[in-house]
Amino acid sequence: MTEIVGESLARRLVEWGVDTIFGLPGDGINGLMEGFRRHRKELRFILVHHEEAAAFMATGYAKATGRLGVCAATSGPGAIHLLNGLYDAKLDHVPVLALTGMQETAVLGTHYQQEVHLDRLYQDLAAYNLMVTNPQQMPGVVDLAVRNALTRRTVSHLTFPNDIQVAPASEDPYRHVGPGTPPSSLTTCSDPPLRPVEEDLTRAAEVLRQGKKIAMLVGVGARHAREEVLAVADRLASPIVKSLPGKFVVPDDHPLTTGGLGLLGTAPSEELMEECDTLFMVGTSFPYGTFLPPEGHARVVQIDVDPTLLGIRRPTQAPVAADAKLALQALLPMLEPAKDRSFLEKYQRKMDTWRKDMKALQDPSRDPIAPQYLMGCVDEAASDDAVLTCDSGTIATWAARHWTIRGGREFYLSGNLATMAPGLPYAIGIQHAFPGRQVIAFVGDGGFAMLMADFLTAVRHDLPIKVVVNNNNSYGQILWEQIILGYPEYAVRHRQPEADFSAWARACGAYGAKIKDPKDLPGAIREALAHDGPALVDCDVNPNEPPMPGKVKYEQAKHFTEAFLRGQPHRAGVLATVARDKINELLS
Structure with missing residues (x-):
């Protein structure tokens, strides 16, 4: 059987170690699908219900494994649907390859049905972006696309016109004045981790030695360096603050950490940033500059494997372009043990109080059920190596504060893009990669409803994901943003009836439970996890449960009050909830 371009693509992906493609077929990629079919023993195709879900699955798979995620969609609208999930991959620096279709070359430019010039559409998105127009480009362009995605930790995109997909891979339809491009040799992208330069480490050590009140801010770039982060923090007597994507770098109950930073973070972390004289950033380019020390108030040391991210938020006195683990290993012997640990001890006491306050909010007696209690029940029942995926919105606040990283637990959400709806497809992609682990999607009713059809994908592929829906019948984060900005809420709460997503789960042939009474919640969570x-x-x-910032600023309180004075439709319920929260904190 003659090898067609679609088959050449599939074979090369297999040679690169790809074993899974998430996608949705269409007549725009029939040639690619034929290639996947011919290699179906080595290359599994996970059929989804929505292309956006396919891109999220590939992104979640890449985030959790570090391997290349691959998704495929047909021409026109199918490829457009991929964009949101692919931008999530780009902004969070994970390697994903998108494969799309294009109309036949003979009709391009003639306003043909579904004609969207995807190579132009993807220009801002993909680091390597090409429409394949000659079979002789294979497999060299596949190699380039894969290498760009893996080495630059980003998105690559190849789009194939229909006639090219089914053309013989050896065909050369054009006369060339010179020899064609030979097939690229298959080389790995497992380059050794970037080692630090000695001079950079010396400068970093000198800045850290001069610091009296040092704060470490660690991100997901240090996920493989837990022991090194803890050792350096202990040596410096430095509290560890974590970015949200880097939540699982160190355990949440460790005495060295003050938890997250930002609107979803802790009050001790925010106060720490206001007081520190030295900021040591490791594996993060934390995007929310308003939560960092004011410019000029603290000297900065930053370690990042990507040199372009060094100094992007604050002027940096000691930038170190290196792998976090290698840099910290080399830096540790250059640091003297801190003699004064009072700064650390001060924030350890503050963090003890914060943890008690958060625990108090997990009140099982409250009715309606407090979302903090829901997350607390999941946290208590889940295994010590569970993976939690999360949507964006108020649920990210509950997960950030009430999902405890311990043991081998992990946590994934849309970091920089902060898009809705990735929680479910992330869980599917990660469960596929790790069939023996407990994978839990903690999602809101708004985000789940967007891609809920793909719960059926988990059922059909025997992927035992667990989904917990925090159902407040509204777009909660948008609601509270309106209030904090001083506007009365508008058009963010759904009308009755409330959705019952458990009925959909049961209709799919899965376990489904609807919980309204807090007494029924712990048992239902345990039963679902054991299913x-x-x-x-x-x-x-x-x-009416507000996702309060760790530290309420004057302007936020002012706008909140103004919105209530203008007439807040549910102000009685909101005020009662806030009052109850404060009472619980005082009694803790």
Whole structure:
């Protein structure tokens, strides 16, 4: 059988170690699908219900494994649907290859049906972006696309016109004045980790030696360097603050950490940033500059494997372009043990109080159910190596503060893009990669409803994901943003009836439970986690529970008050909830 371009693509992906493609077929990629079919023993195709979900699955798979995620979609609208999930991959620096279709070369430019010039559309998105127009480009362009995605930790995109997909891979339709491009040799992208330069480490050590109140800010770039982060923090007597994507770098109950930073972070972390005289950033280019020390108030040391991210937020006195683990290993012997540990001890006491306050909010007696209690029940029942995926919105606040990293637990969400709807497809992609681990999607009713059809994908592929829906019948984060900005809420709460997503789960042949009474919640969570297959718990929570910042600023309080004075439709319920939260904190 003559090898066609679609088959050449599939074979080369297999040679690169790709074993899974997430996607949705269409007539724009029939040639590619034929290639995948011919290699179906080595290359599994996960059929989804929406292309956006396919891109999220590939992104979640890449985030959790460090391997290349691959997704495929047909021409025109199919490829457009991929964009949101692919931008998530780009902004969070994970390697994903997108494969799309294009109309036949003979009709391009003639306003043919679904004609969208995807190579132009993807220009801002993909680091390597090409429309394949000659079979002789194979497999060299596949190699380039894969290498760019892996080495630059970003998105690559190849689009194939229909006639090229089914053309013989050896065909050369054009006359060339010179020899064609030979097939590229298959070389790995597992370059050794970037080692630090001695001079950079010396400068970093000198800045850190001069610091009296040092704060470490670590991100997901240090996920493989937990022991090194802890050792350096202990040597410097430095509290460890974590970015949200880097939540699982160190355990949440460790005495050296003050938890997250930002609107979803802790009050001790925010106060720490206001007081520190030295900021030591490791594996993060933390995007929210307003939460960092004011410019000029602290000297900065930054370690990042990507040199372009050094100094991007604050002037940096000691930039170190290197792998976090290698840099910290080399830096540790250059640091003297801190003699004064009072700064660390001060924030350890503050963090003890914060943890008690957060625990108090997990009140099982509250009705409607407090979302903090829902997350607390999941946290208590989940295994010590569980993976939690999360959507964007108020649920990210509950996960950030009430999902405890311990043991081998991990945590994934859309970091920089902060898009809705990745929680479910992330869980599917990660469960596929790690079939023996407990994978839990903690999602809101708004995000789950966007891509809920793909819960059926988990059922059909025997992926035992667990989904917990924090159902407040609204777009909660948008609601509170309106209030904090001083506007009365508008058009963000759904009308009755409330959705019952457990019915959808049962209709798919999975476990489904609807919870309205807090007494029923712990048992339902345990039963869902123990279920041998996909399971979903849809829990109605208090819609008036505000995701309060770790530290409320004057302007936020002012706008909040102004919005209530203008007339807040649910102000009685909101005020009652806030008052109850404060009472619980005082009694803790």
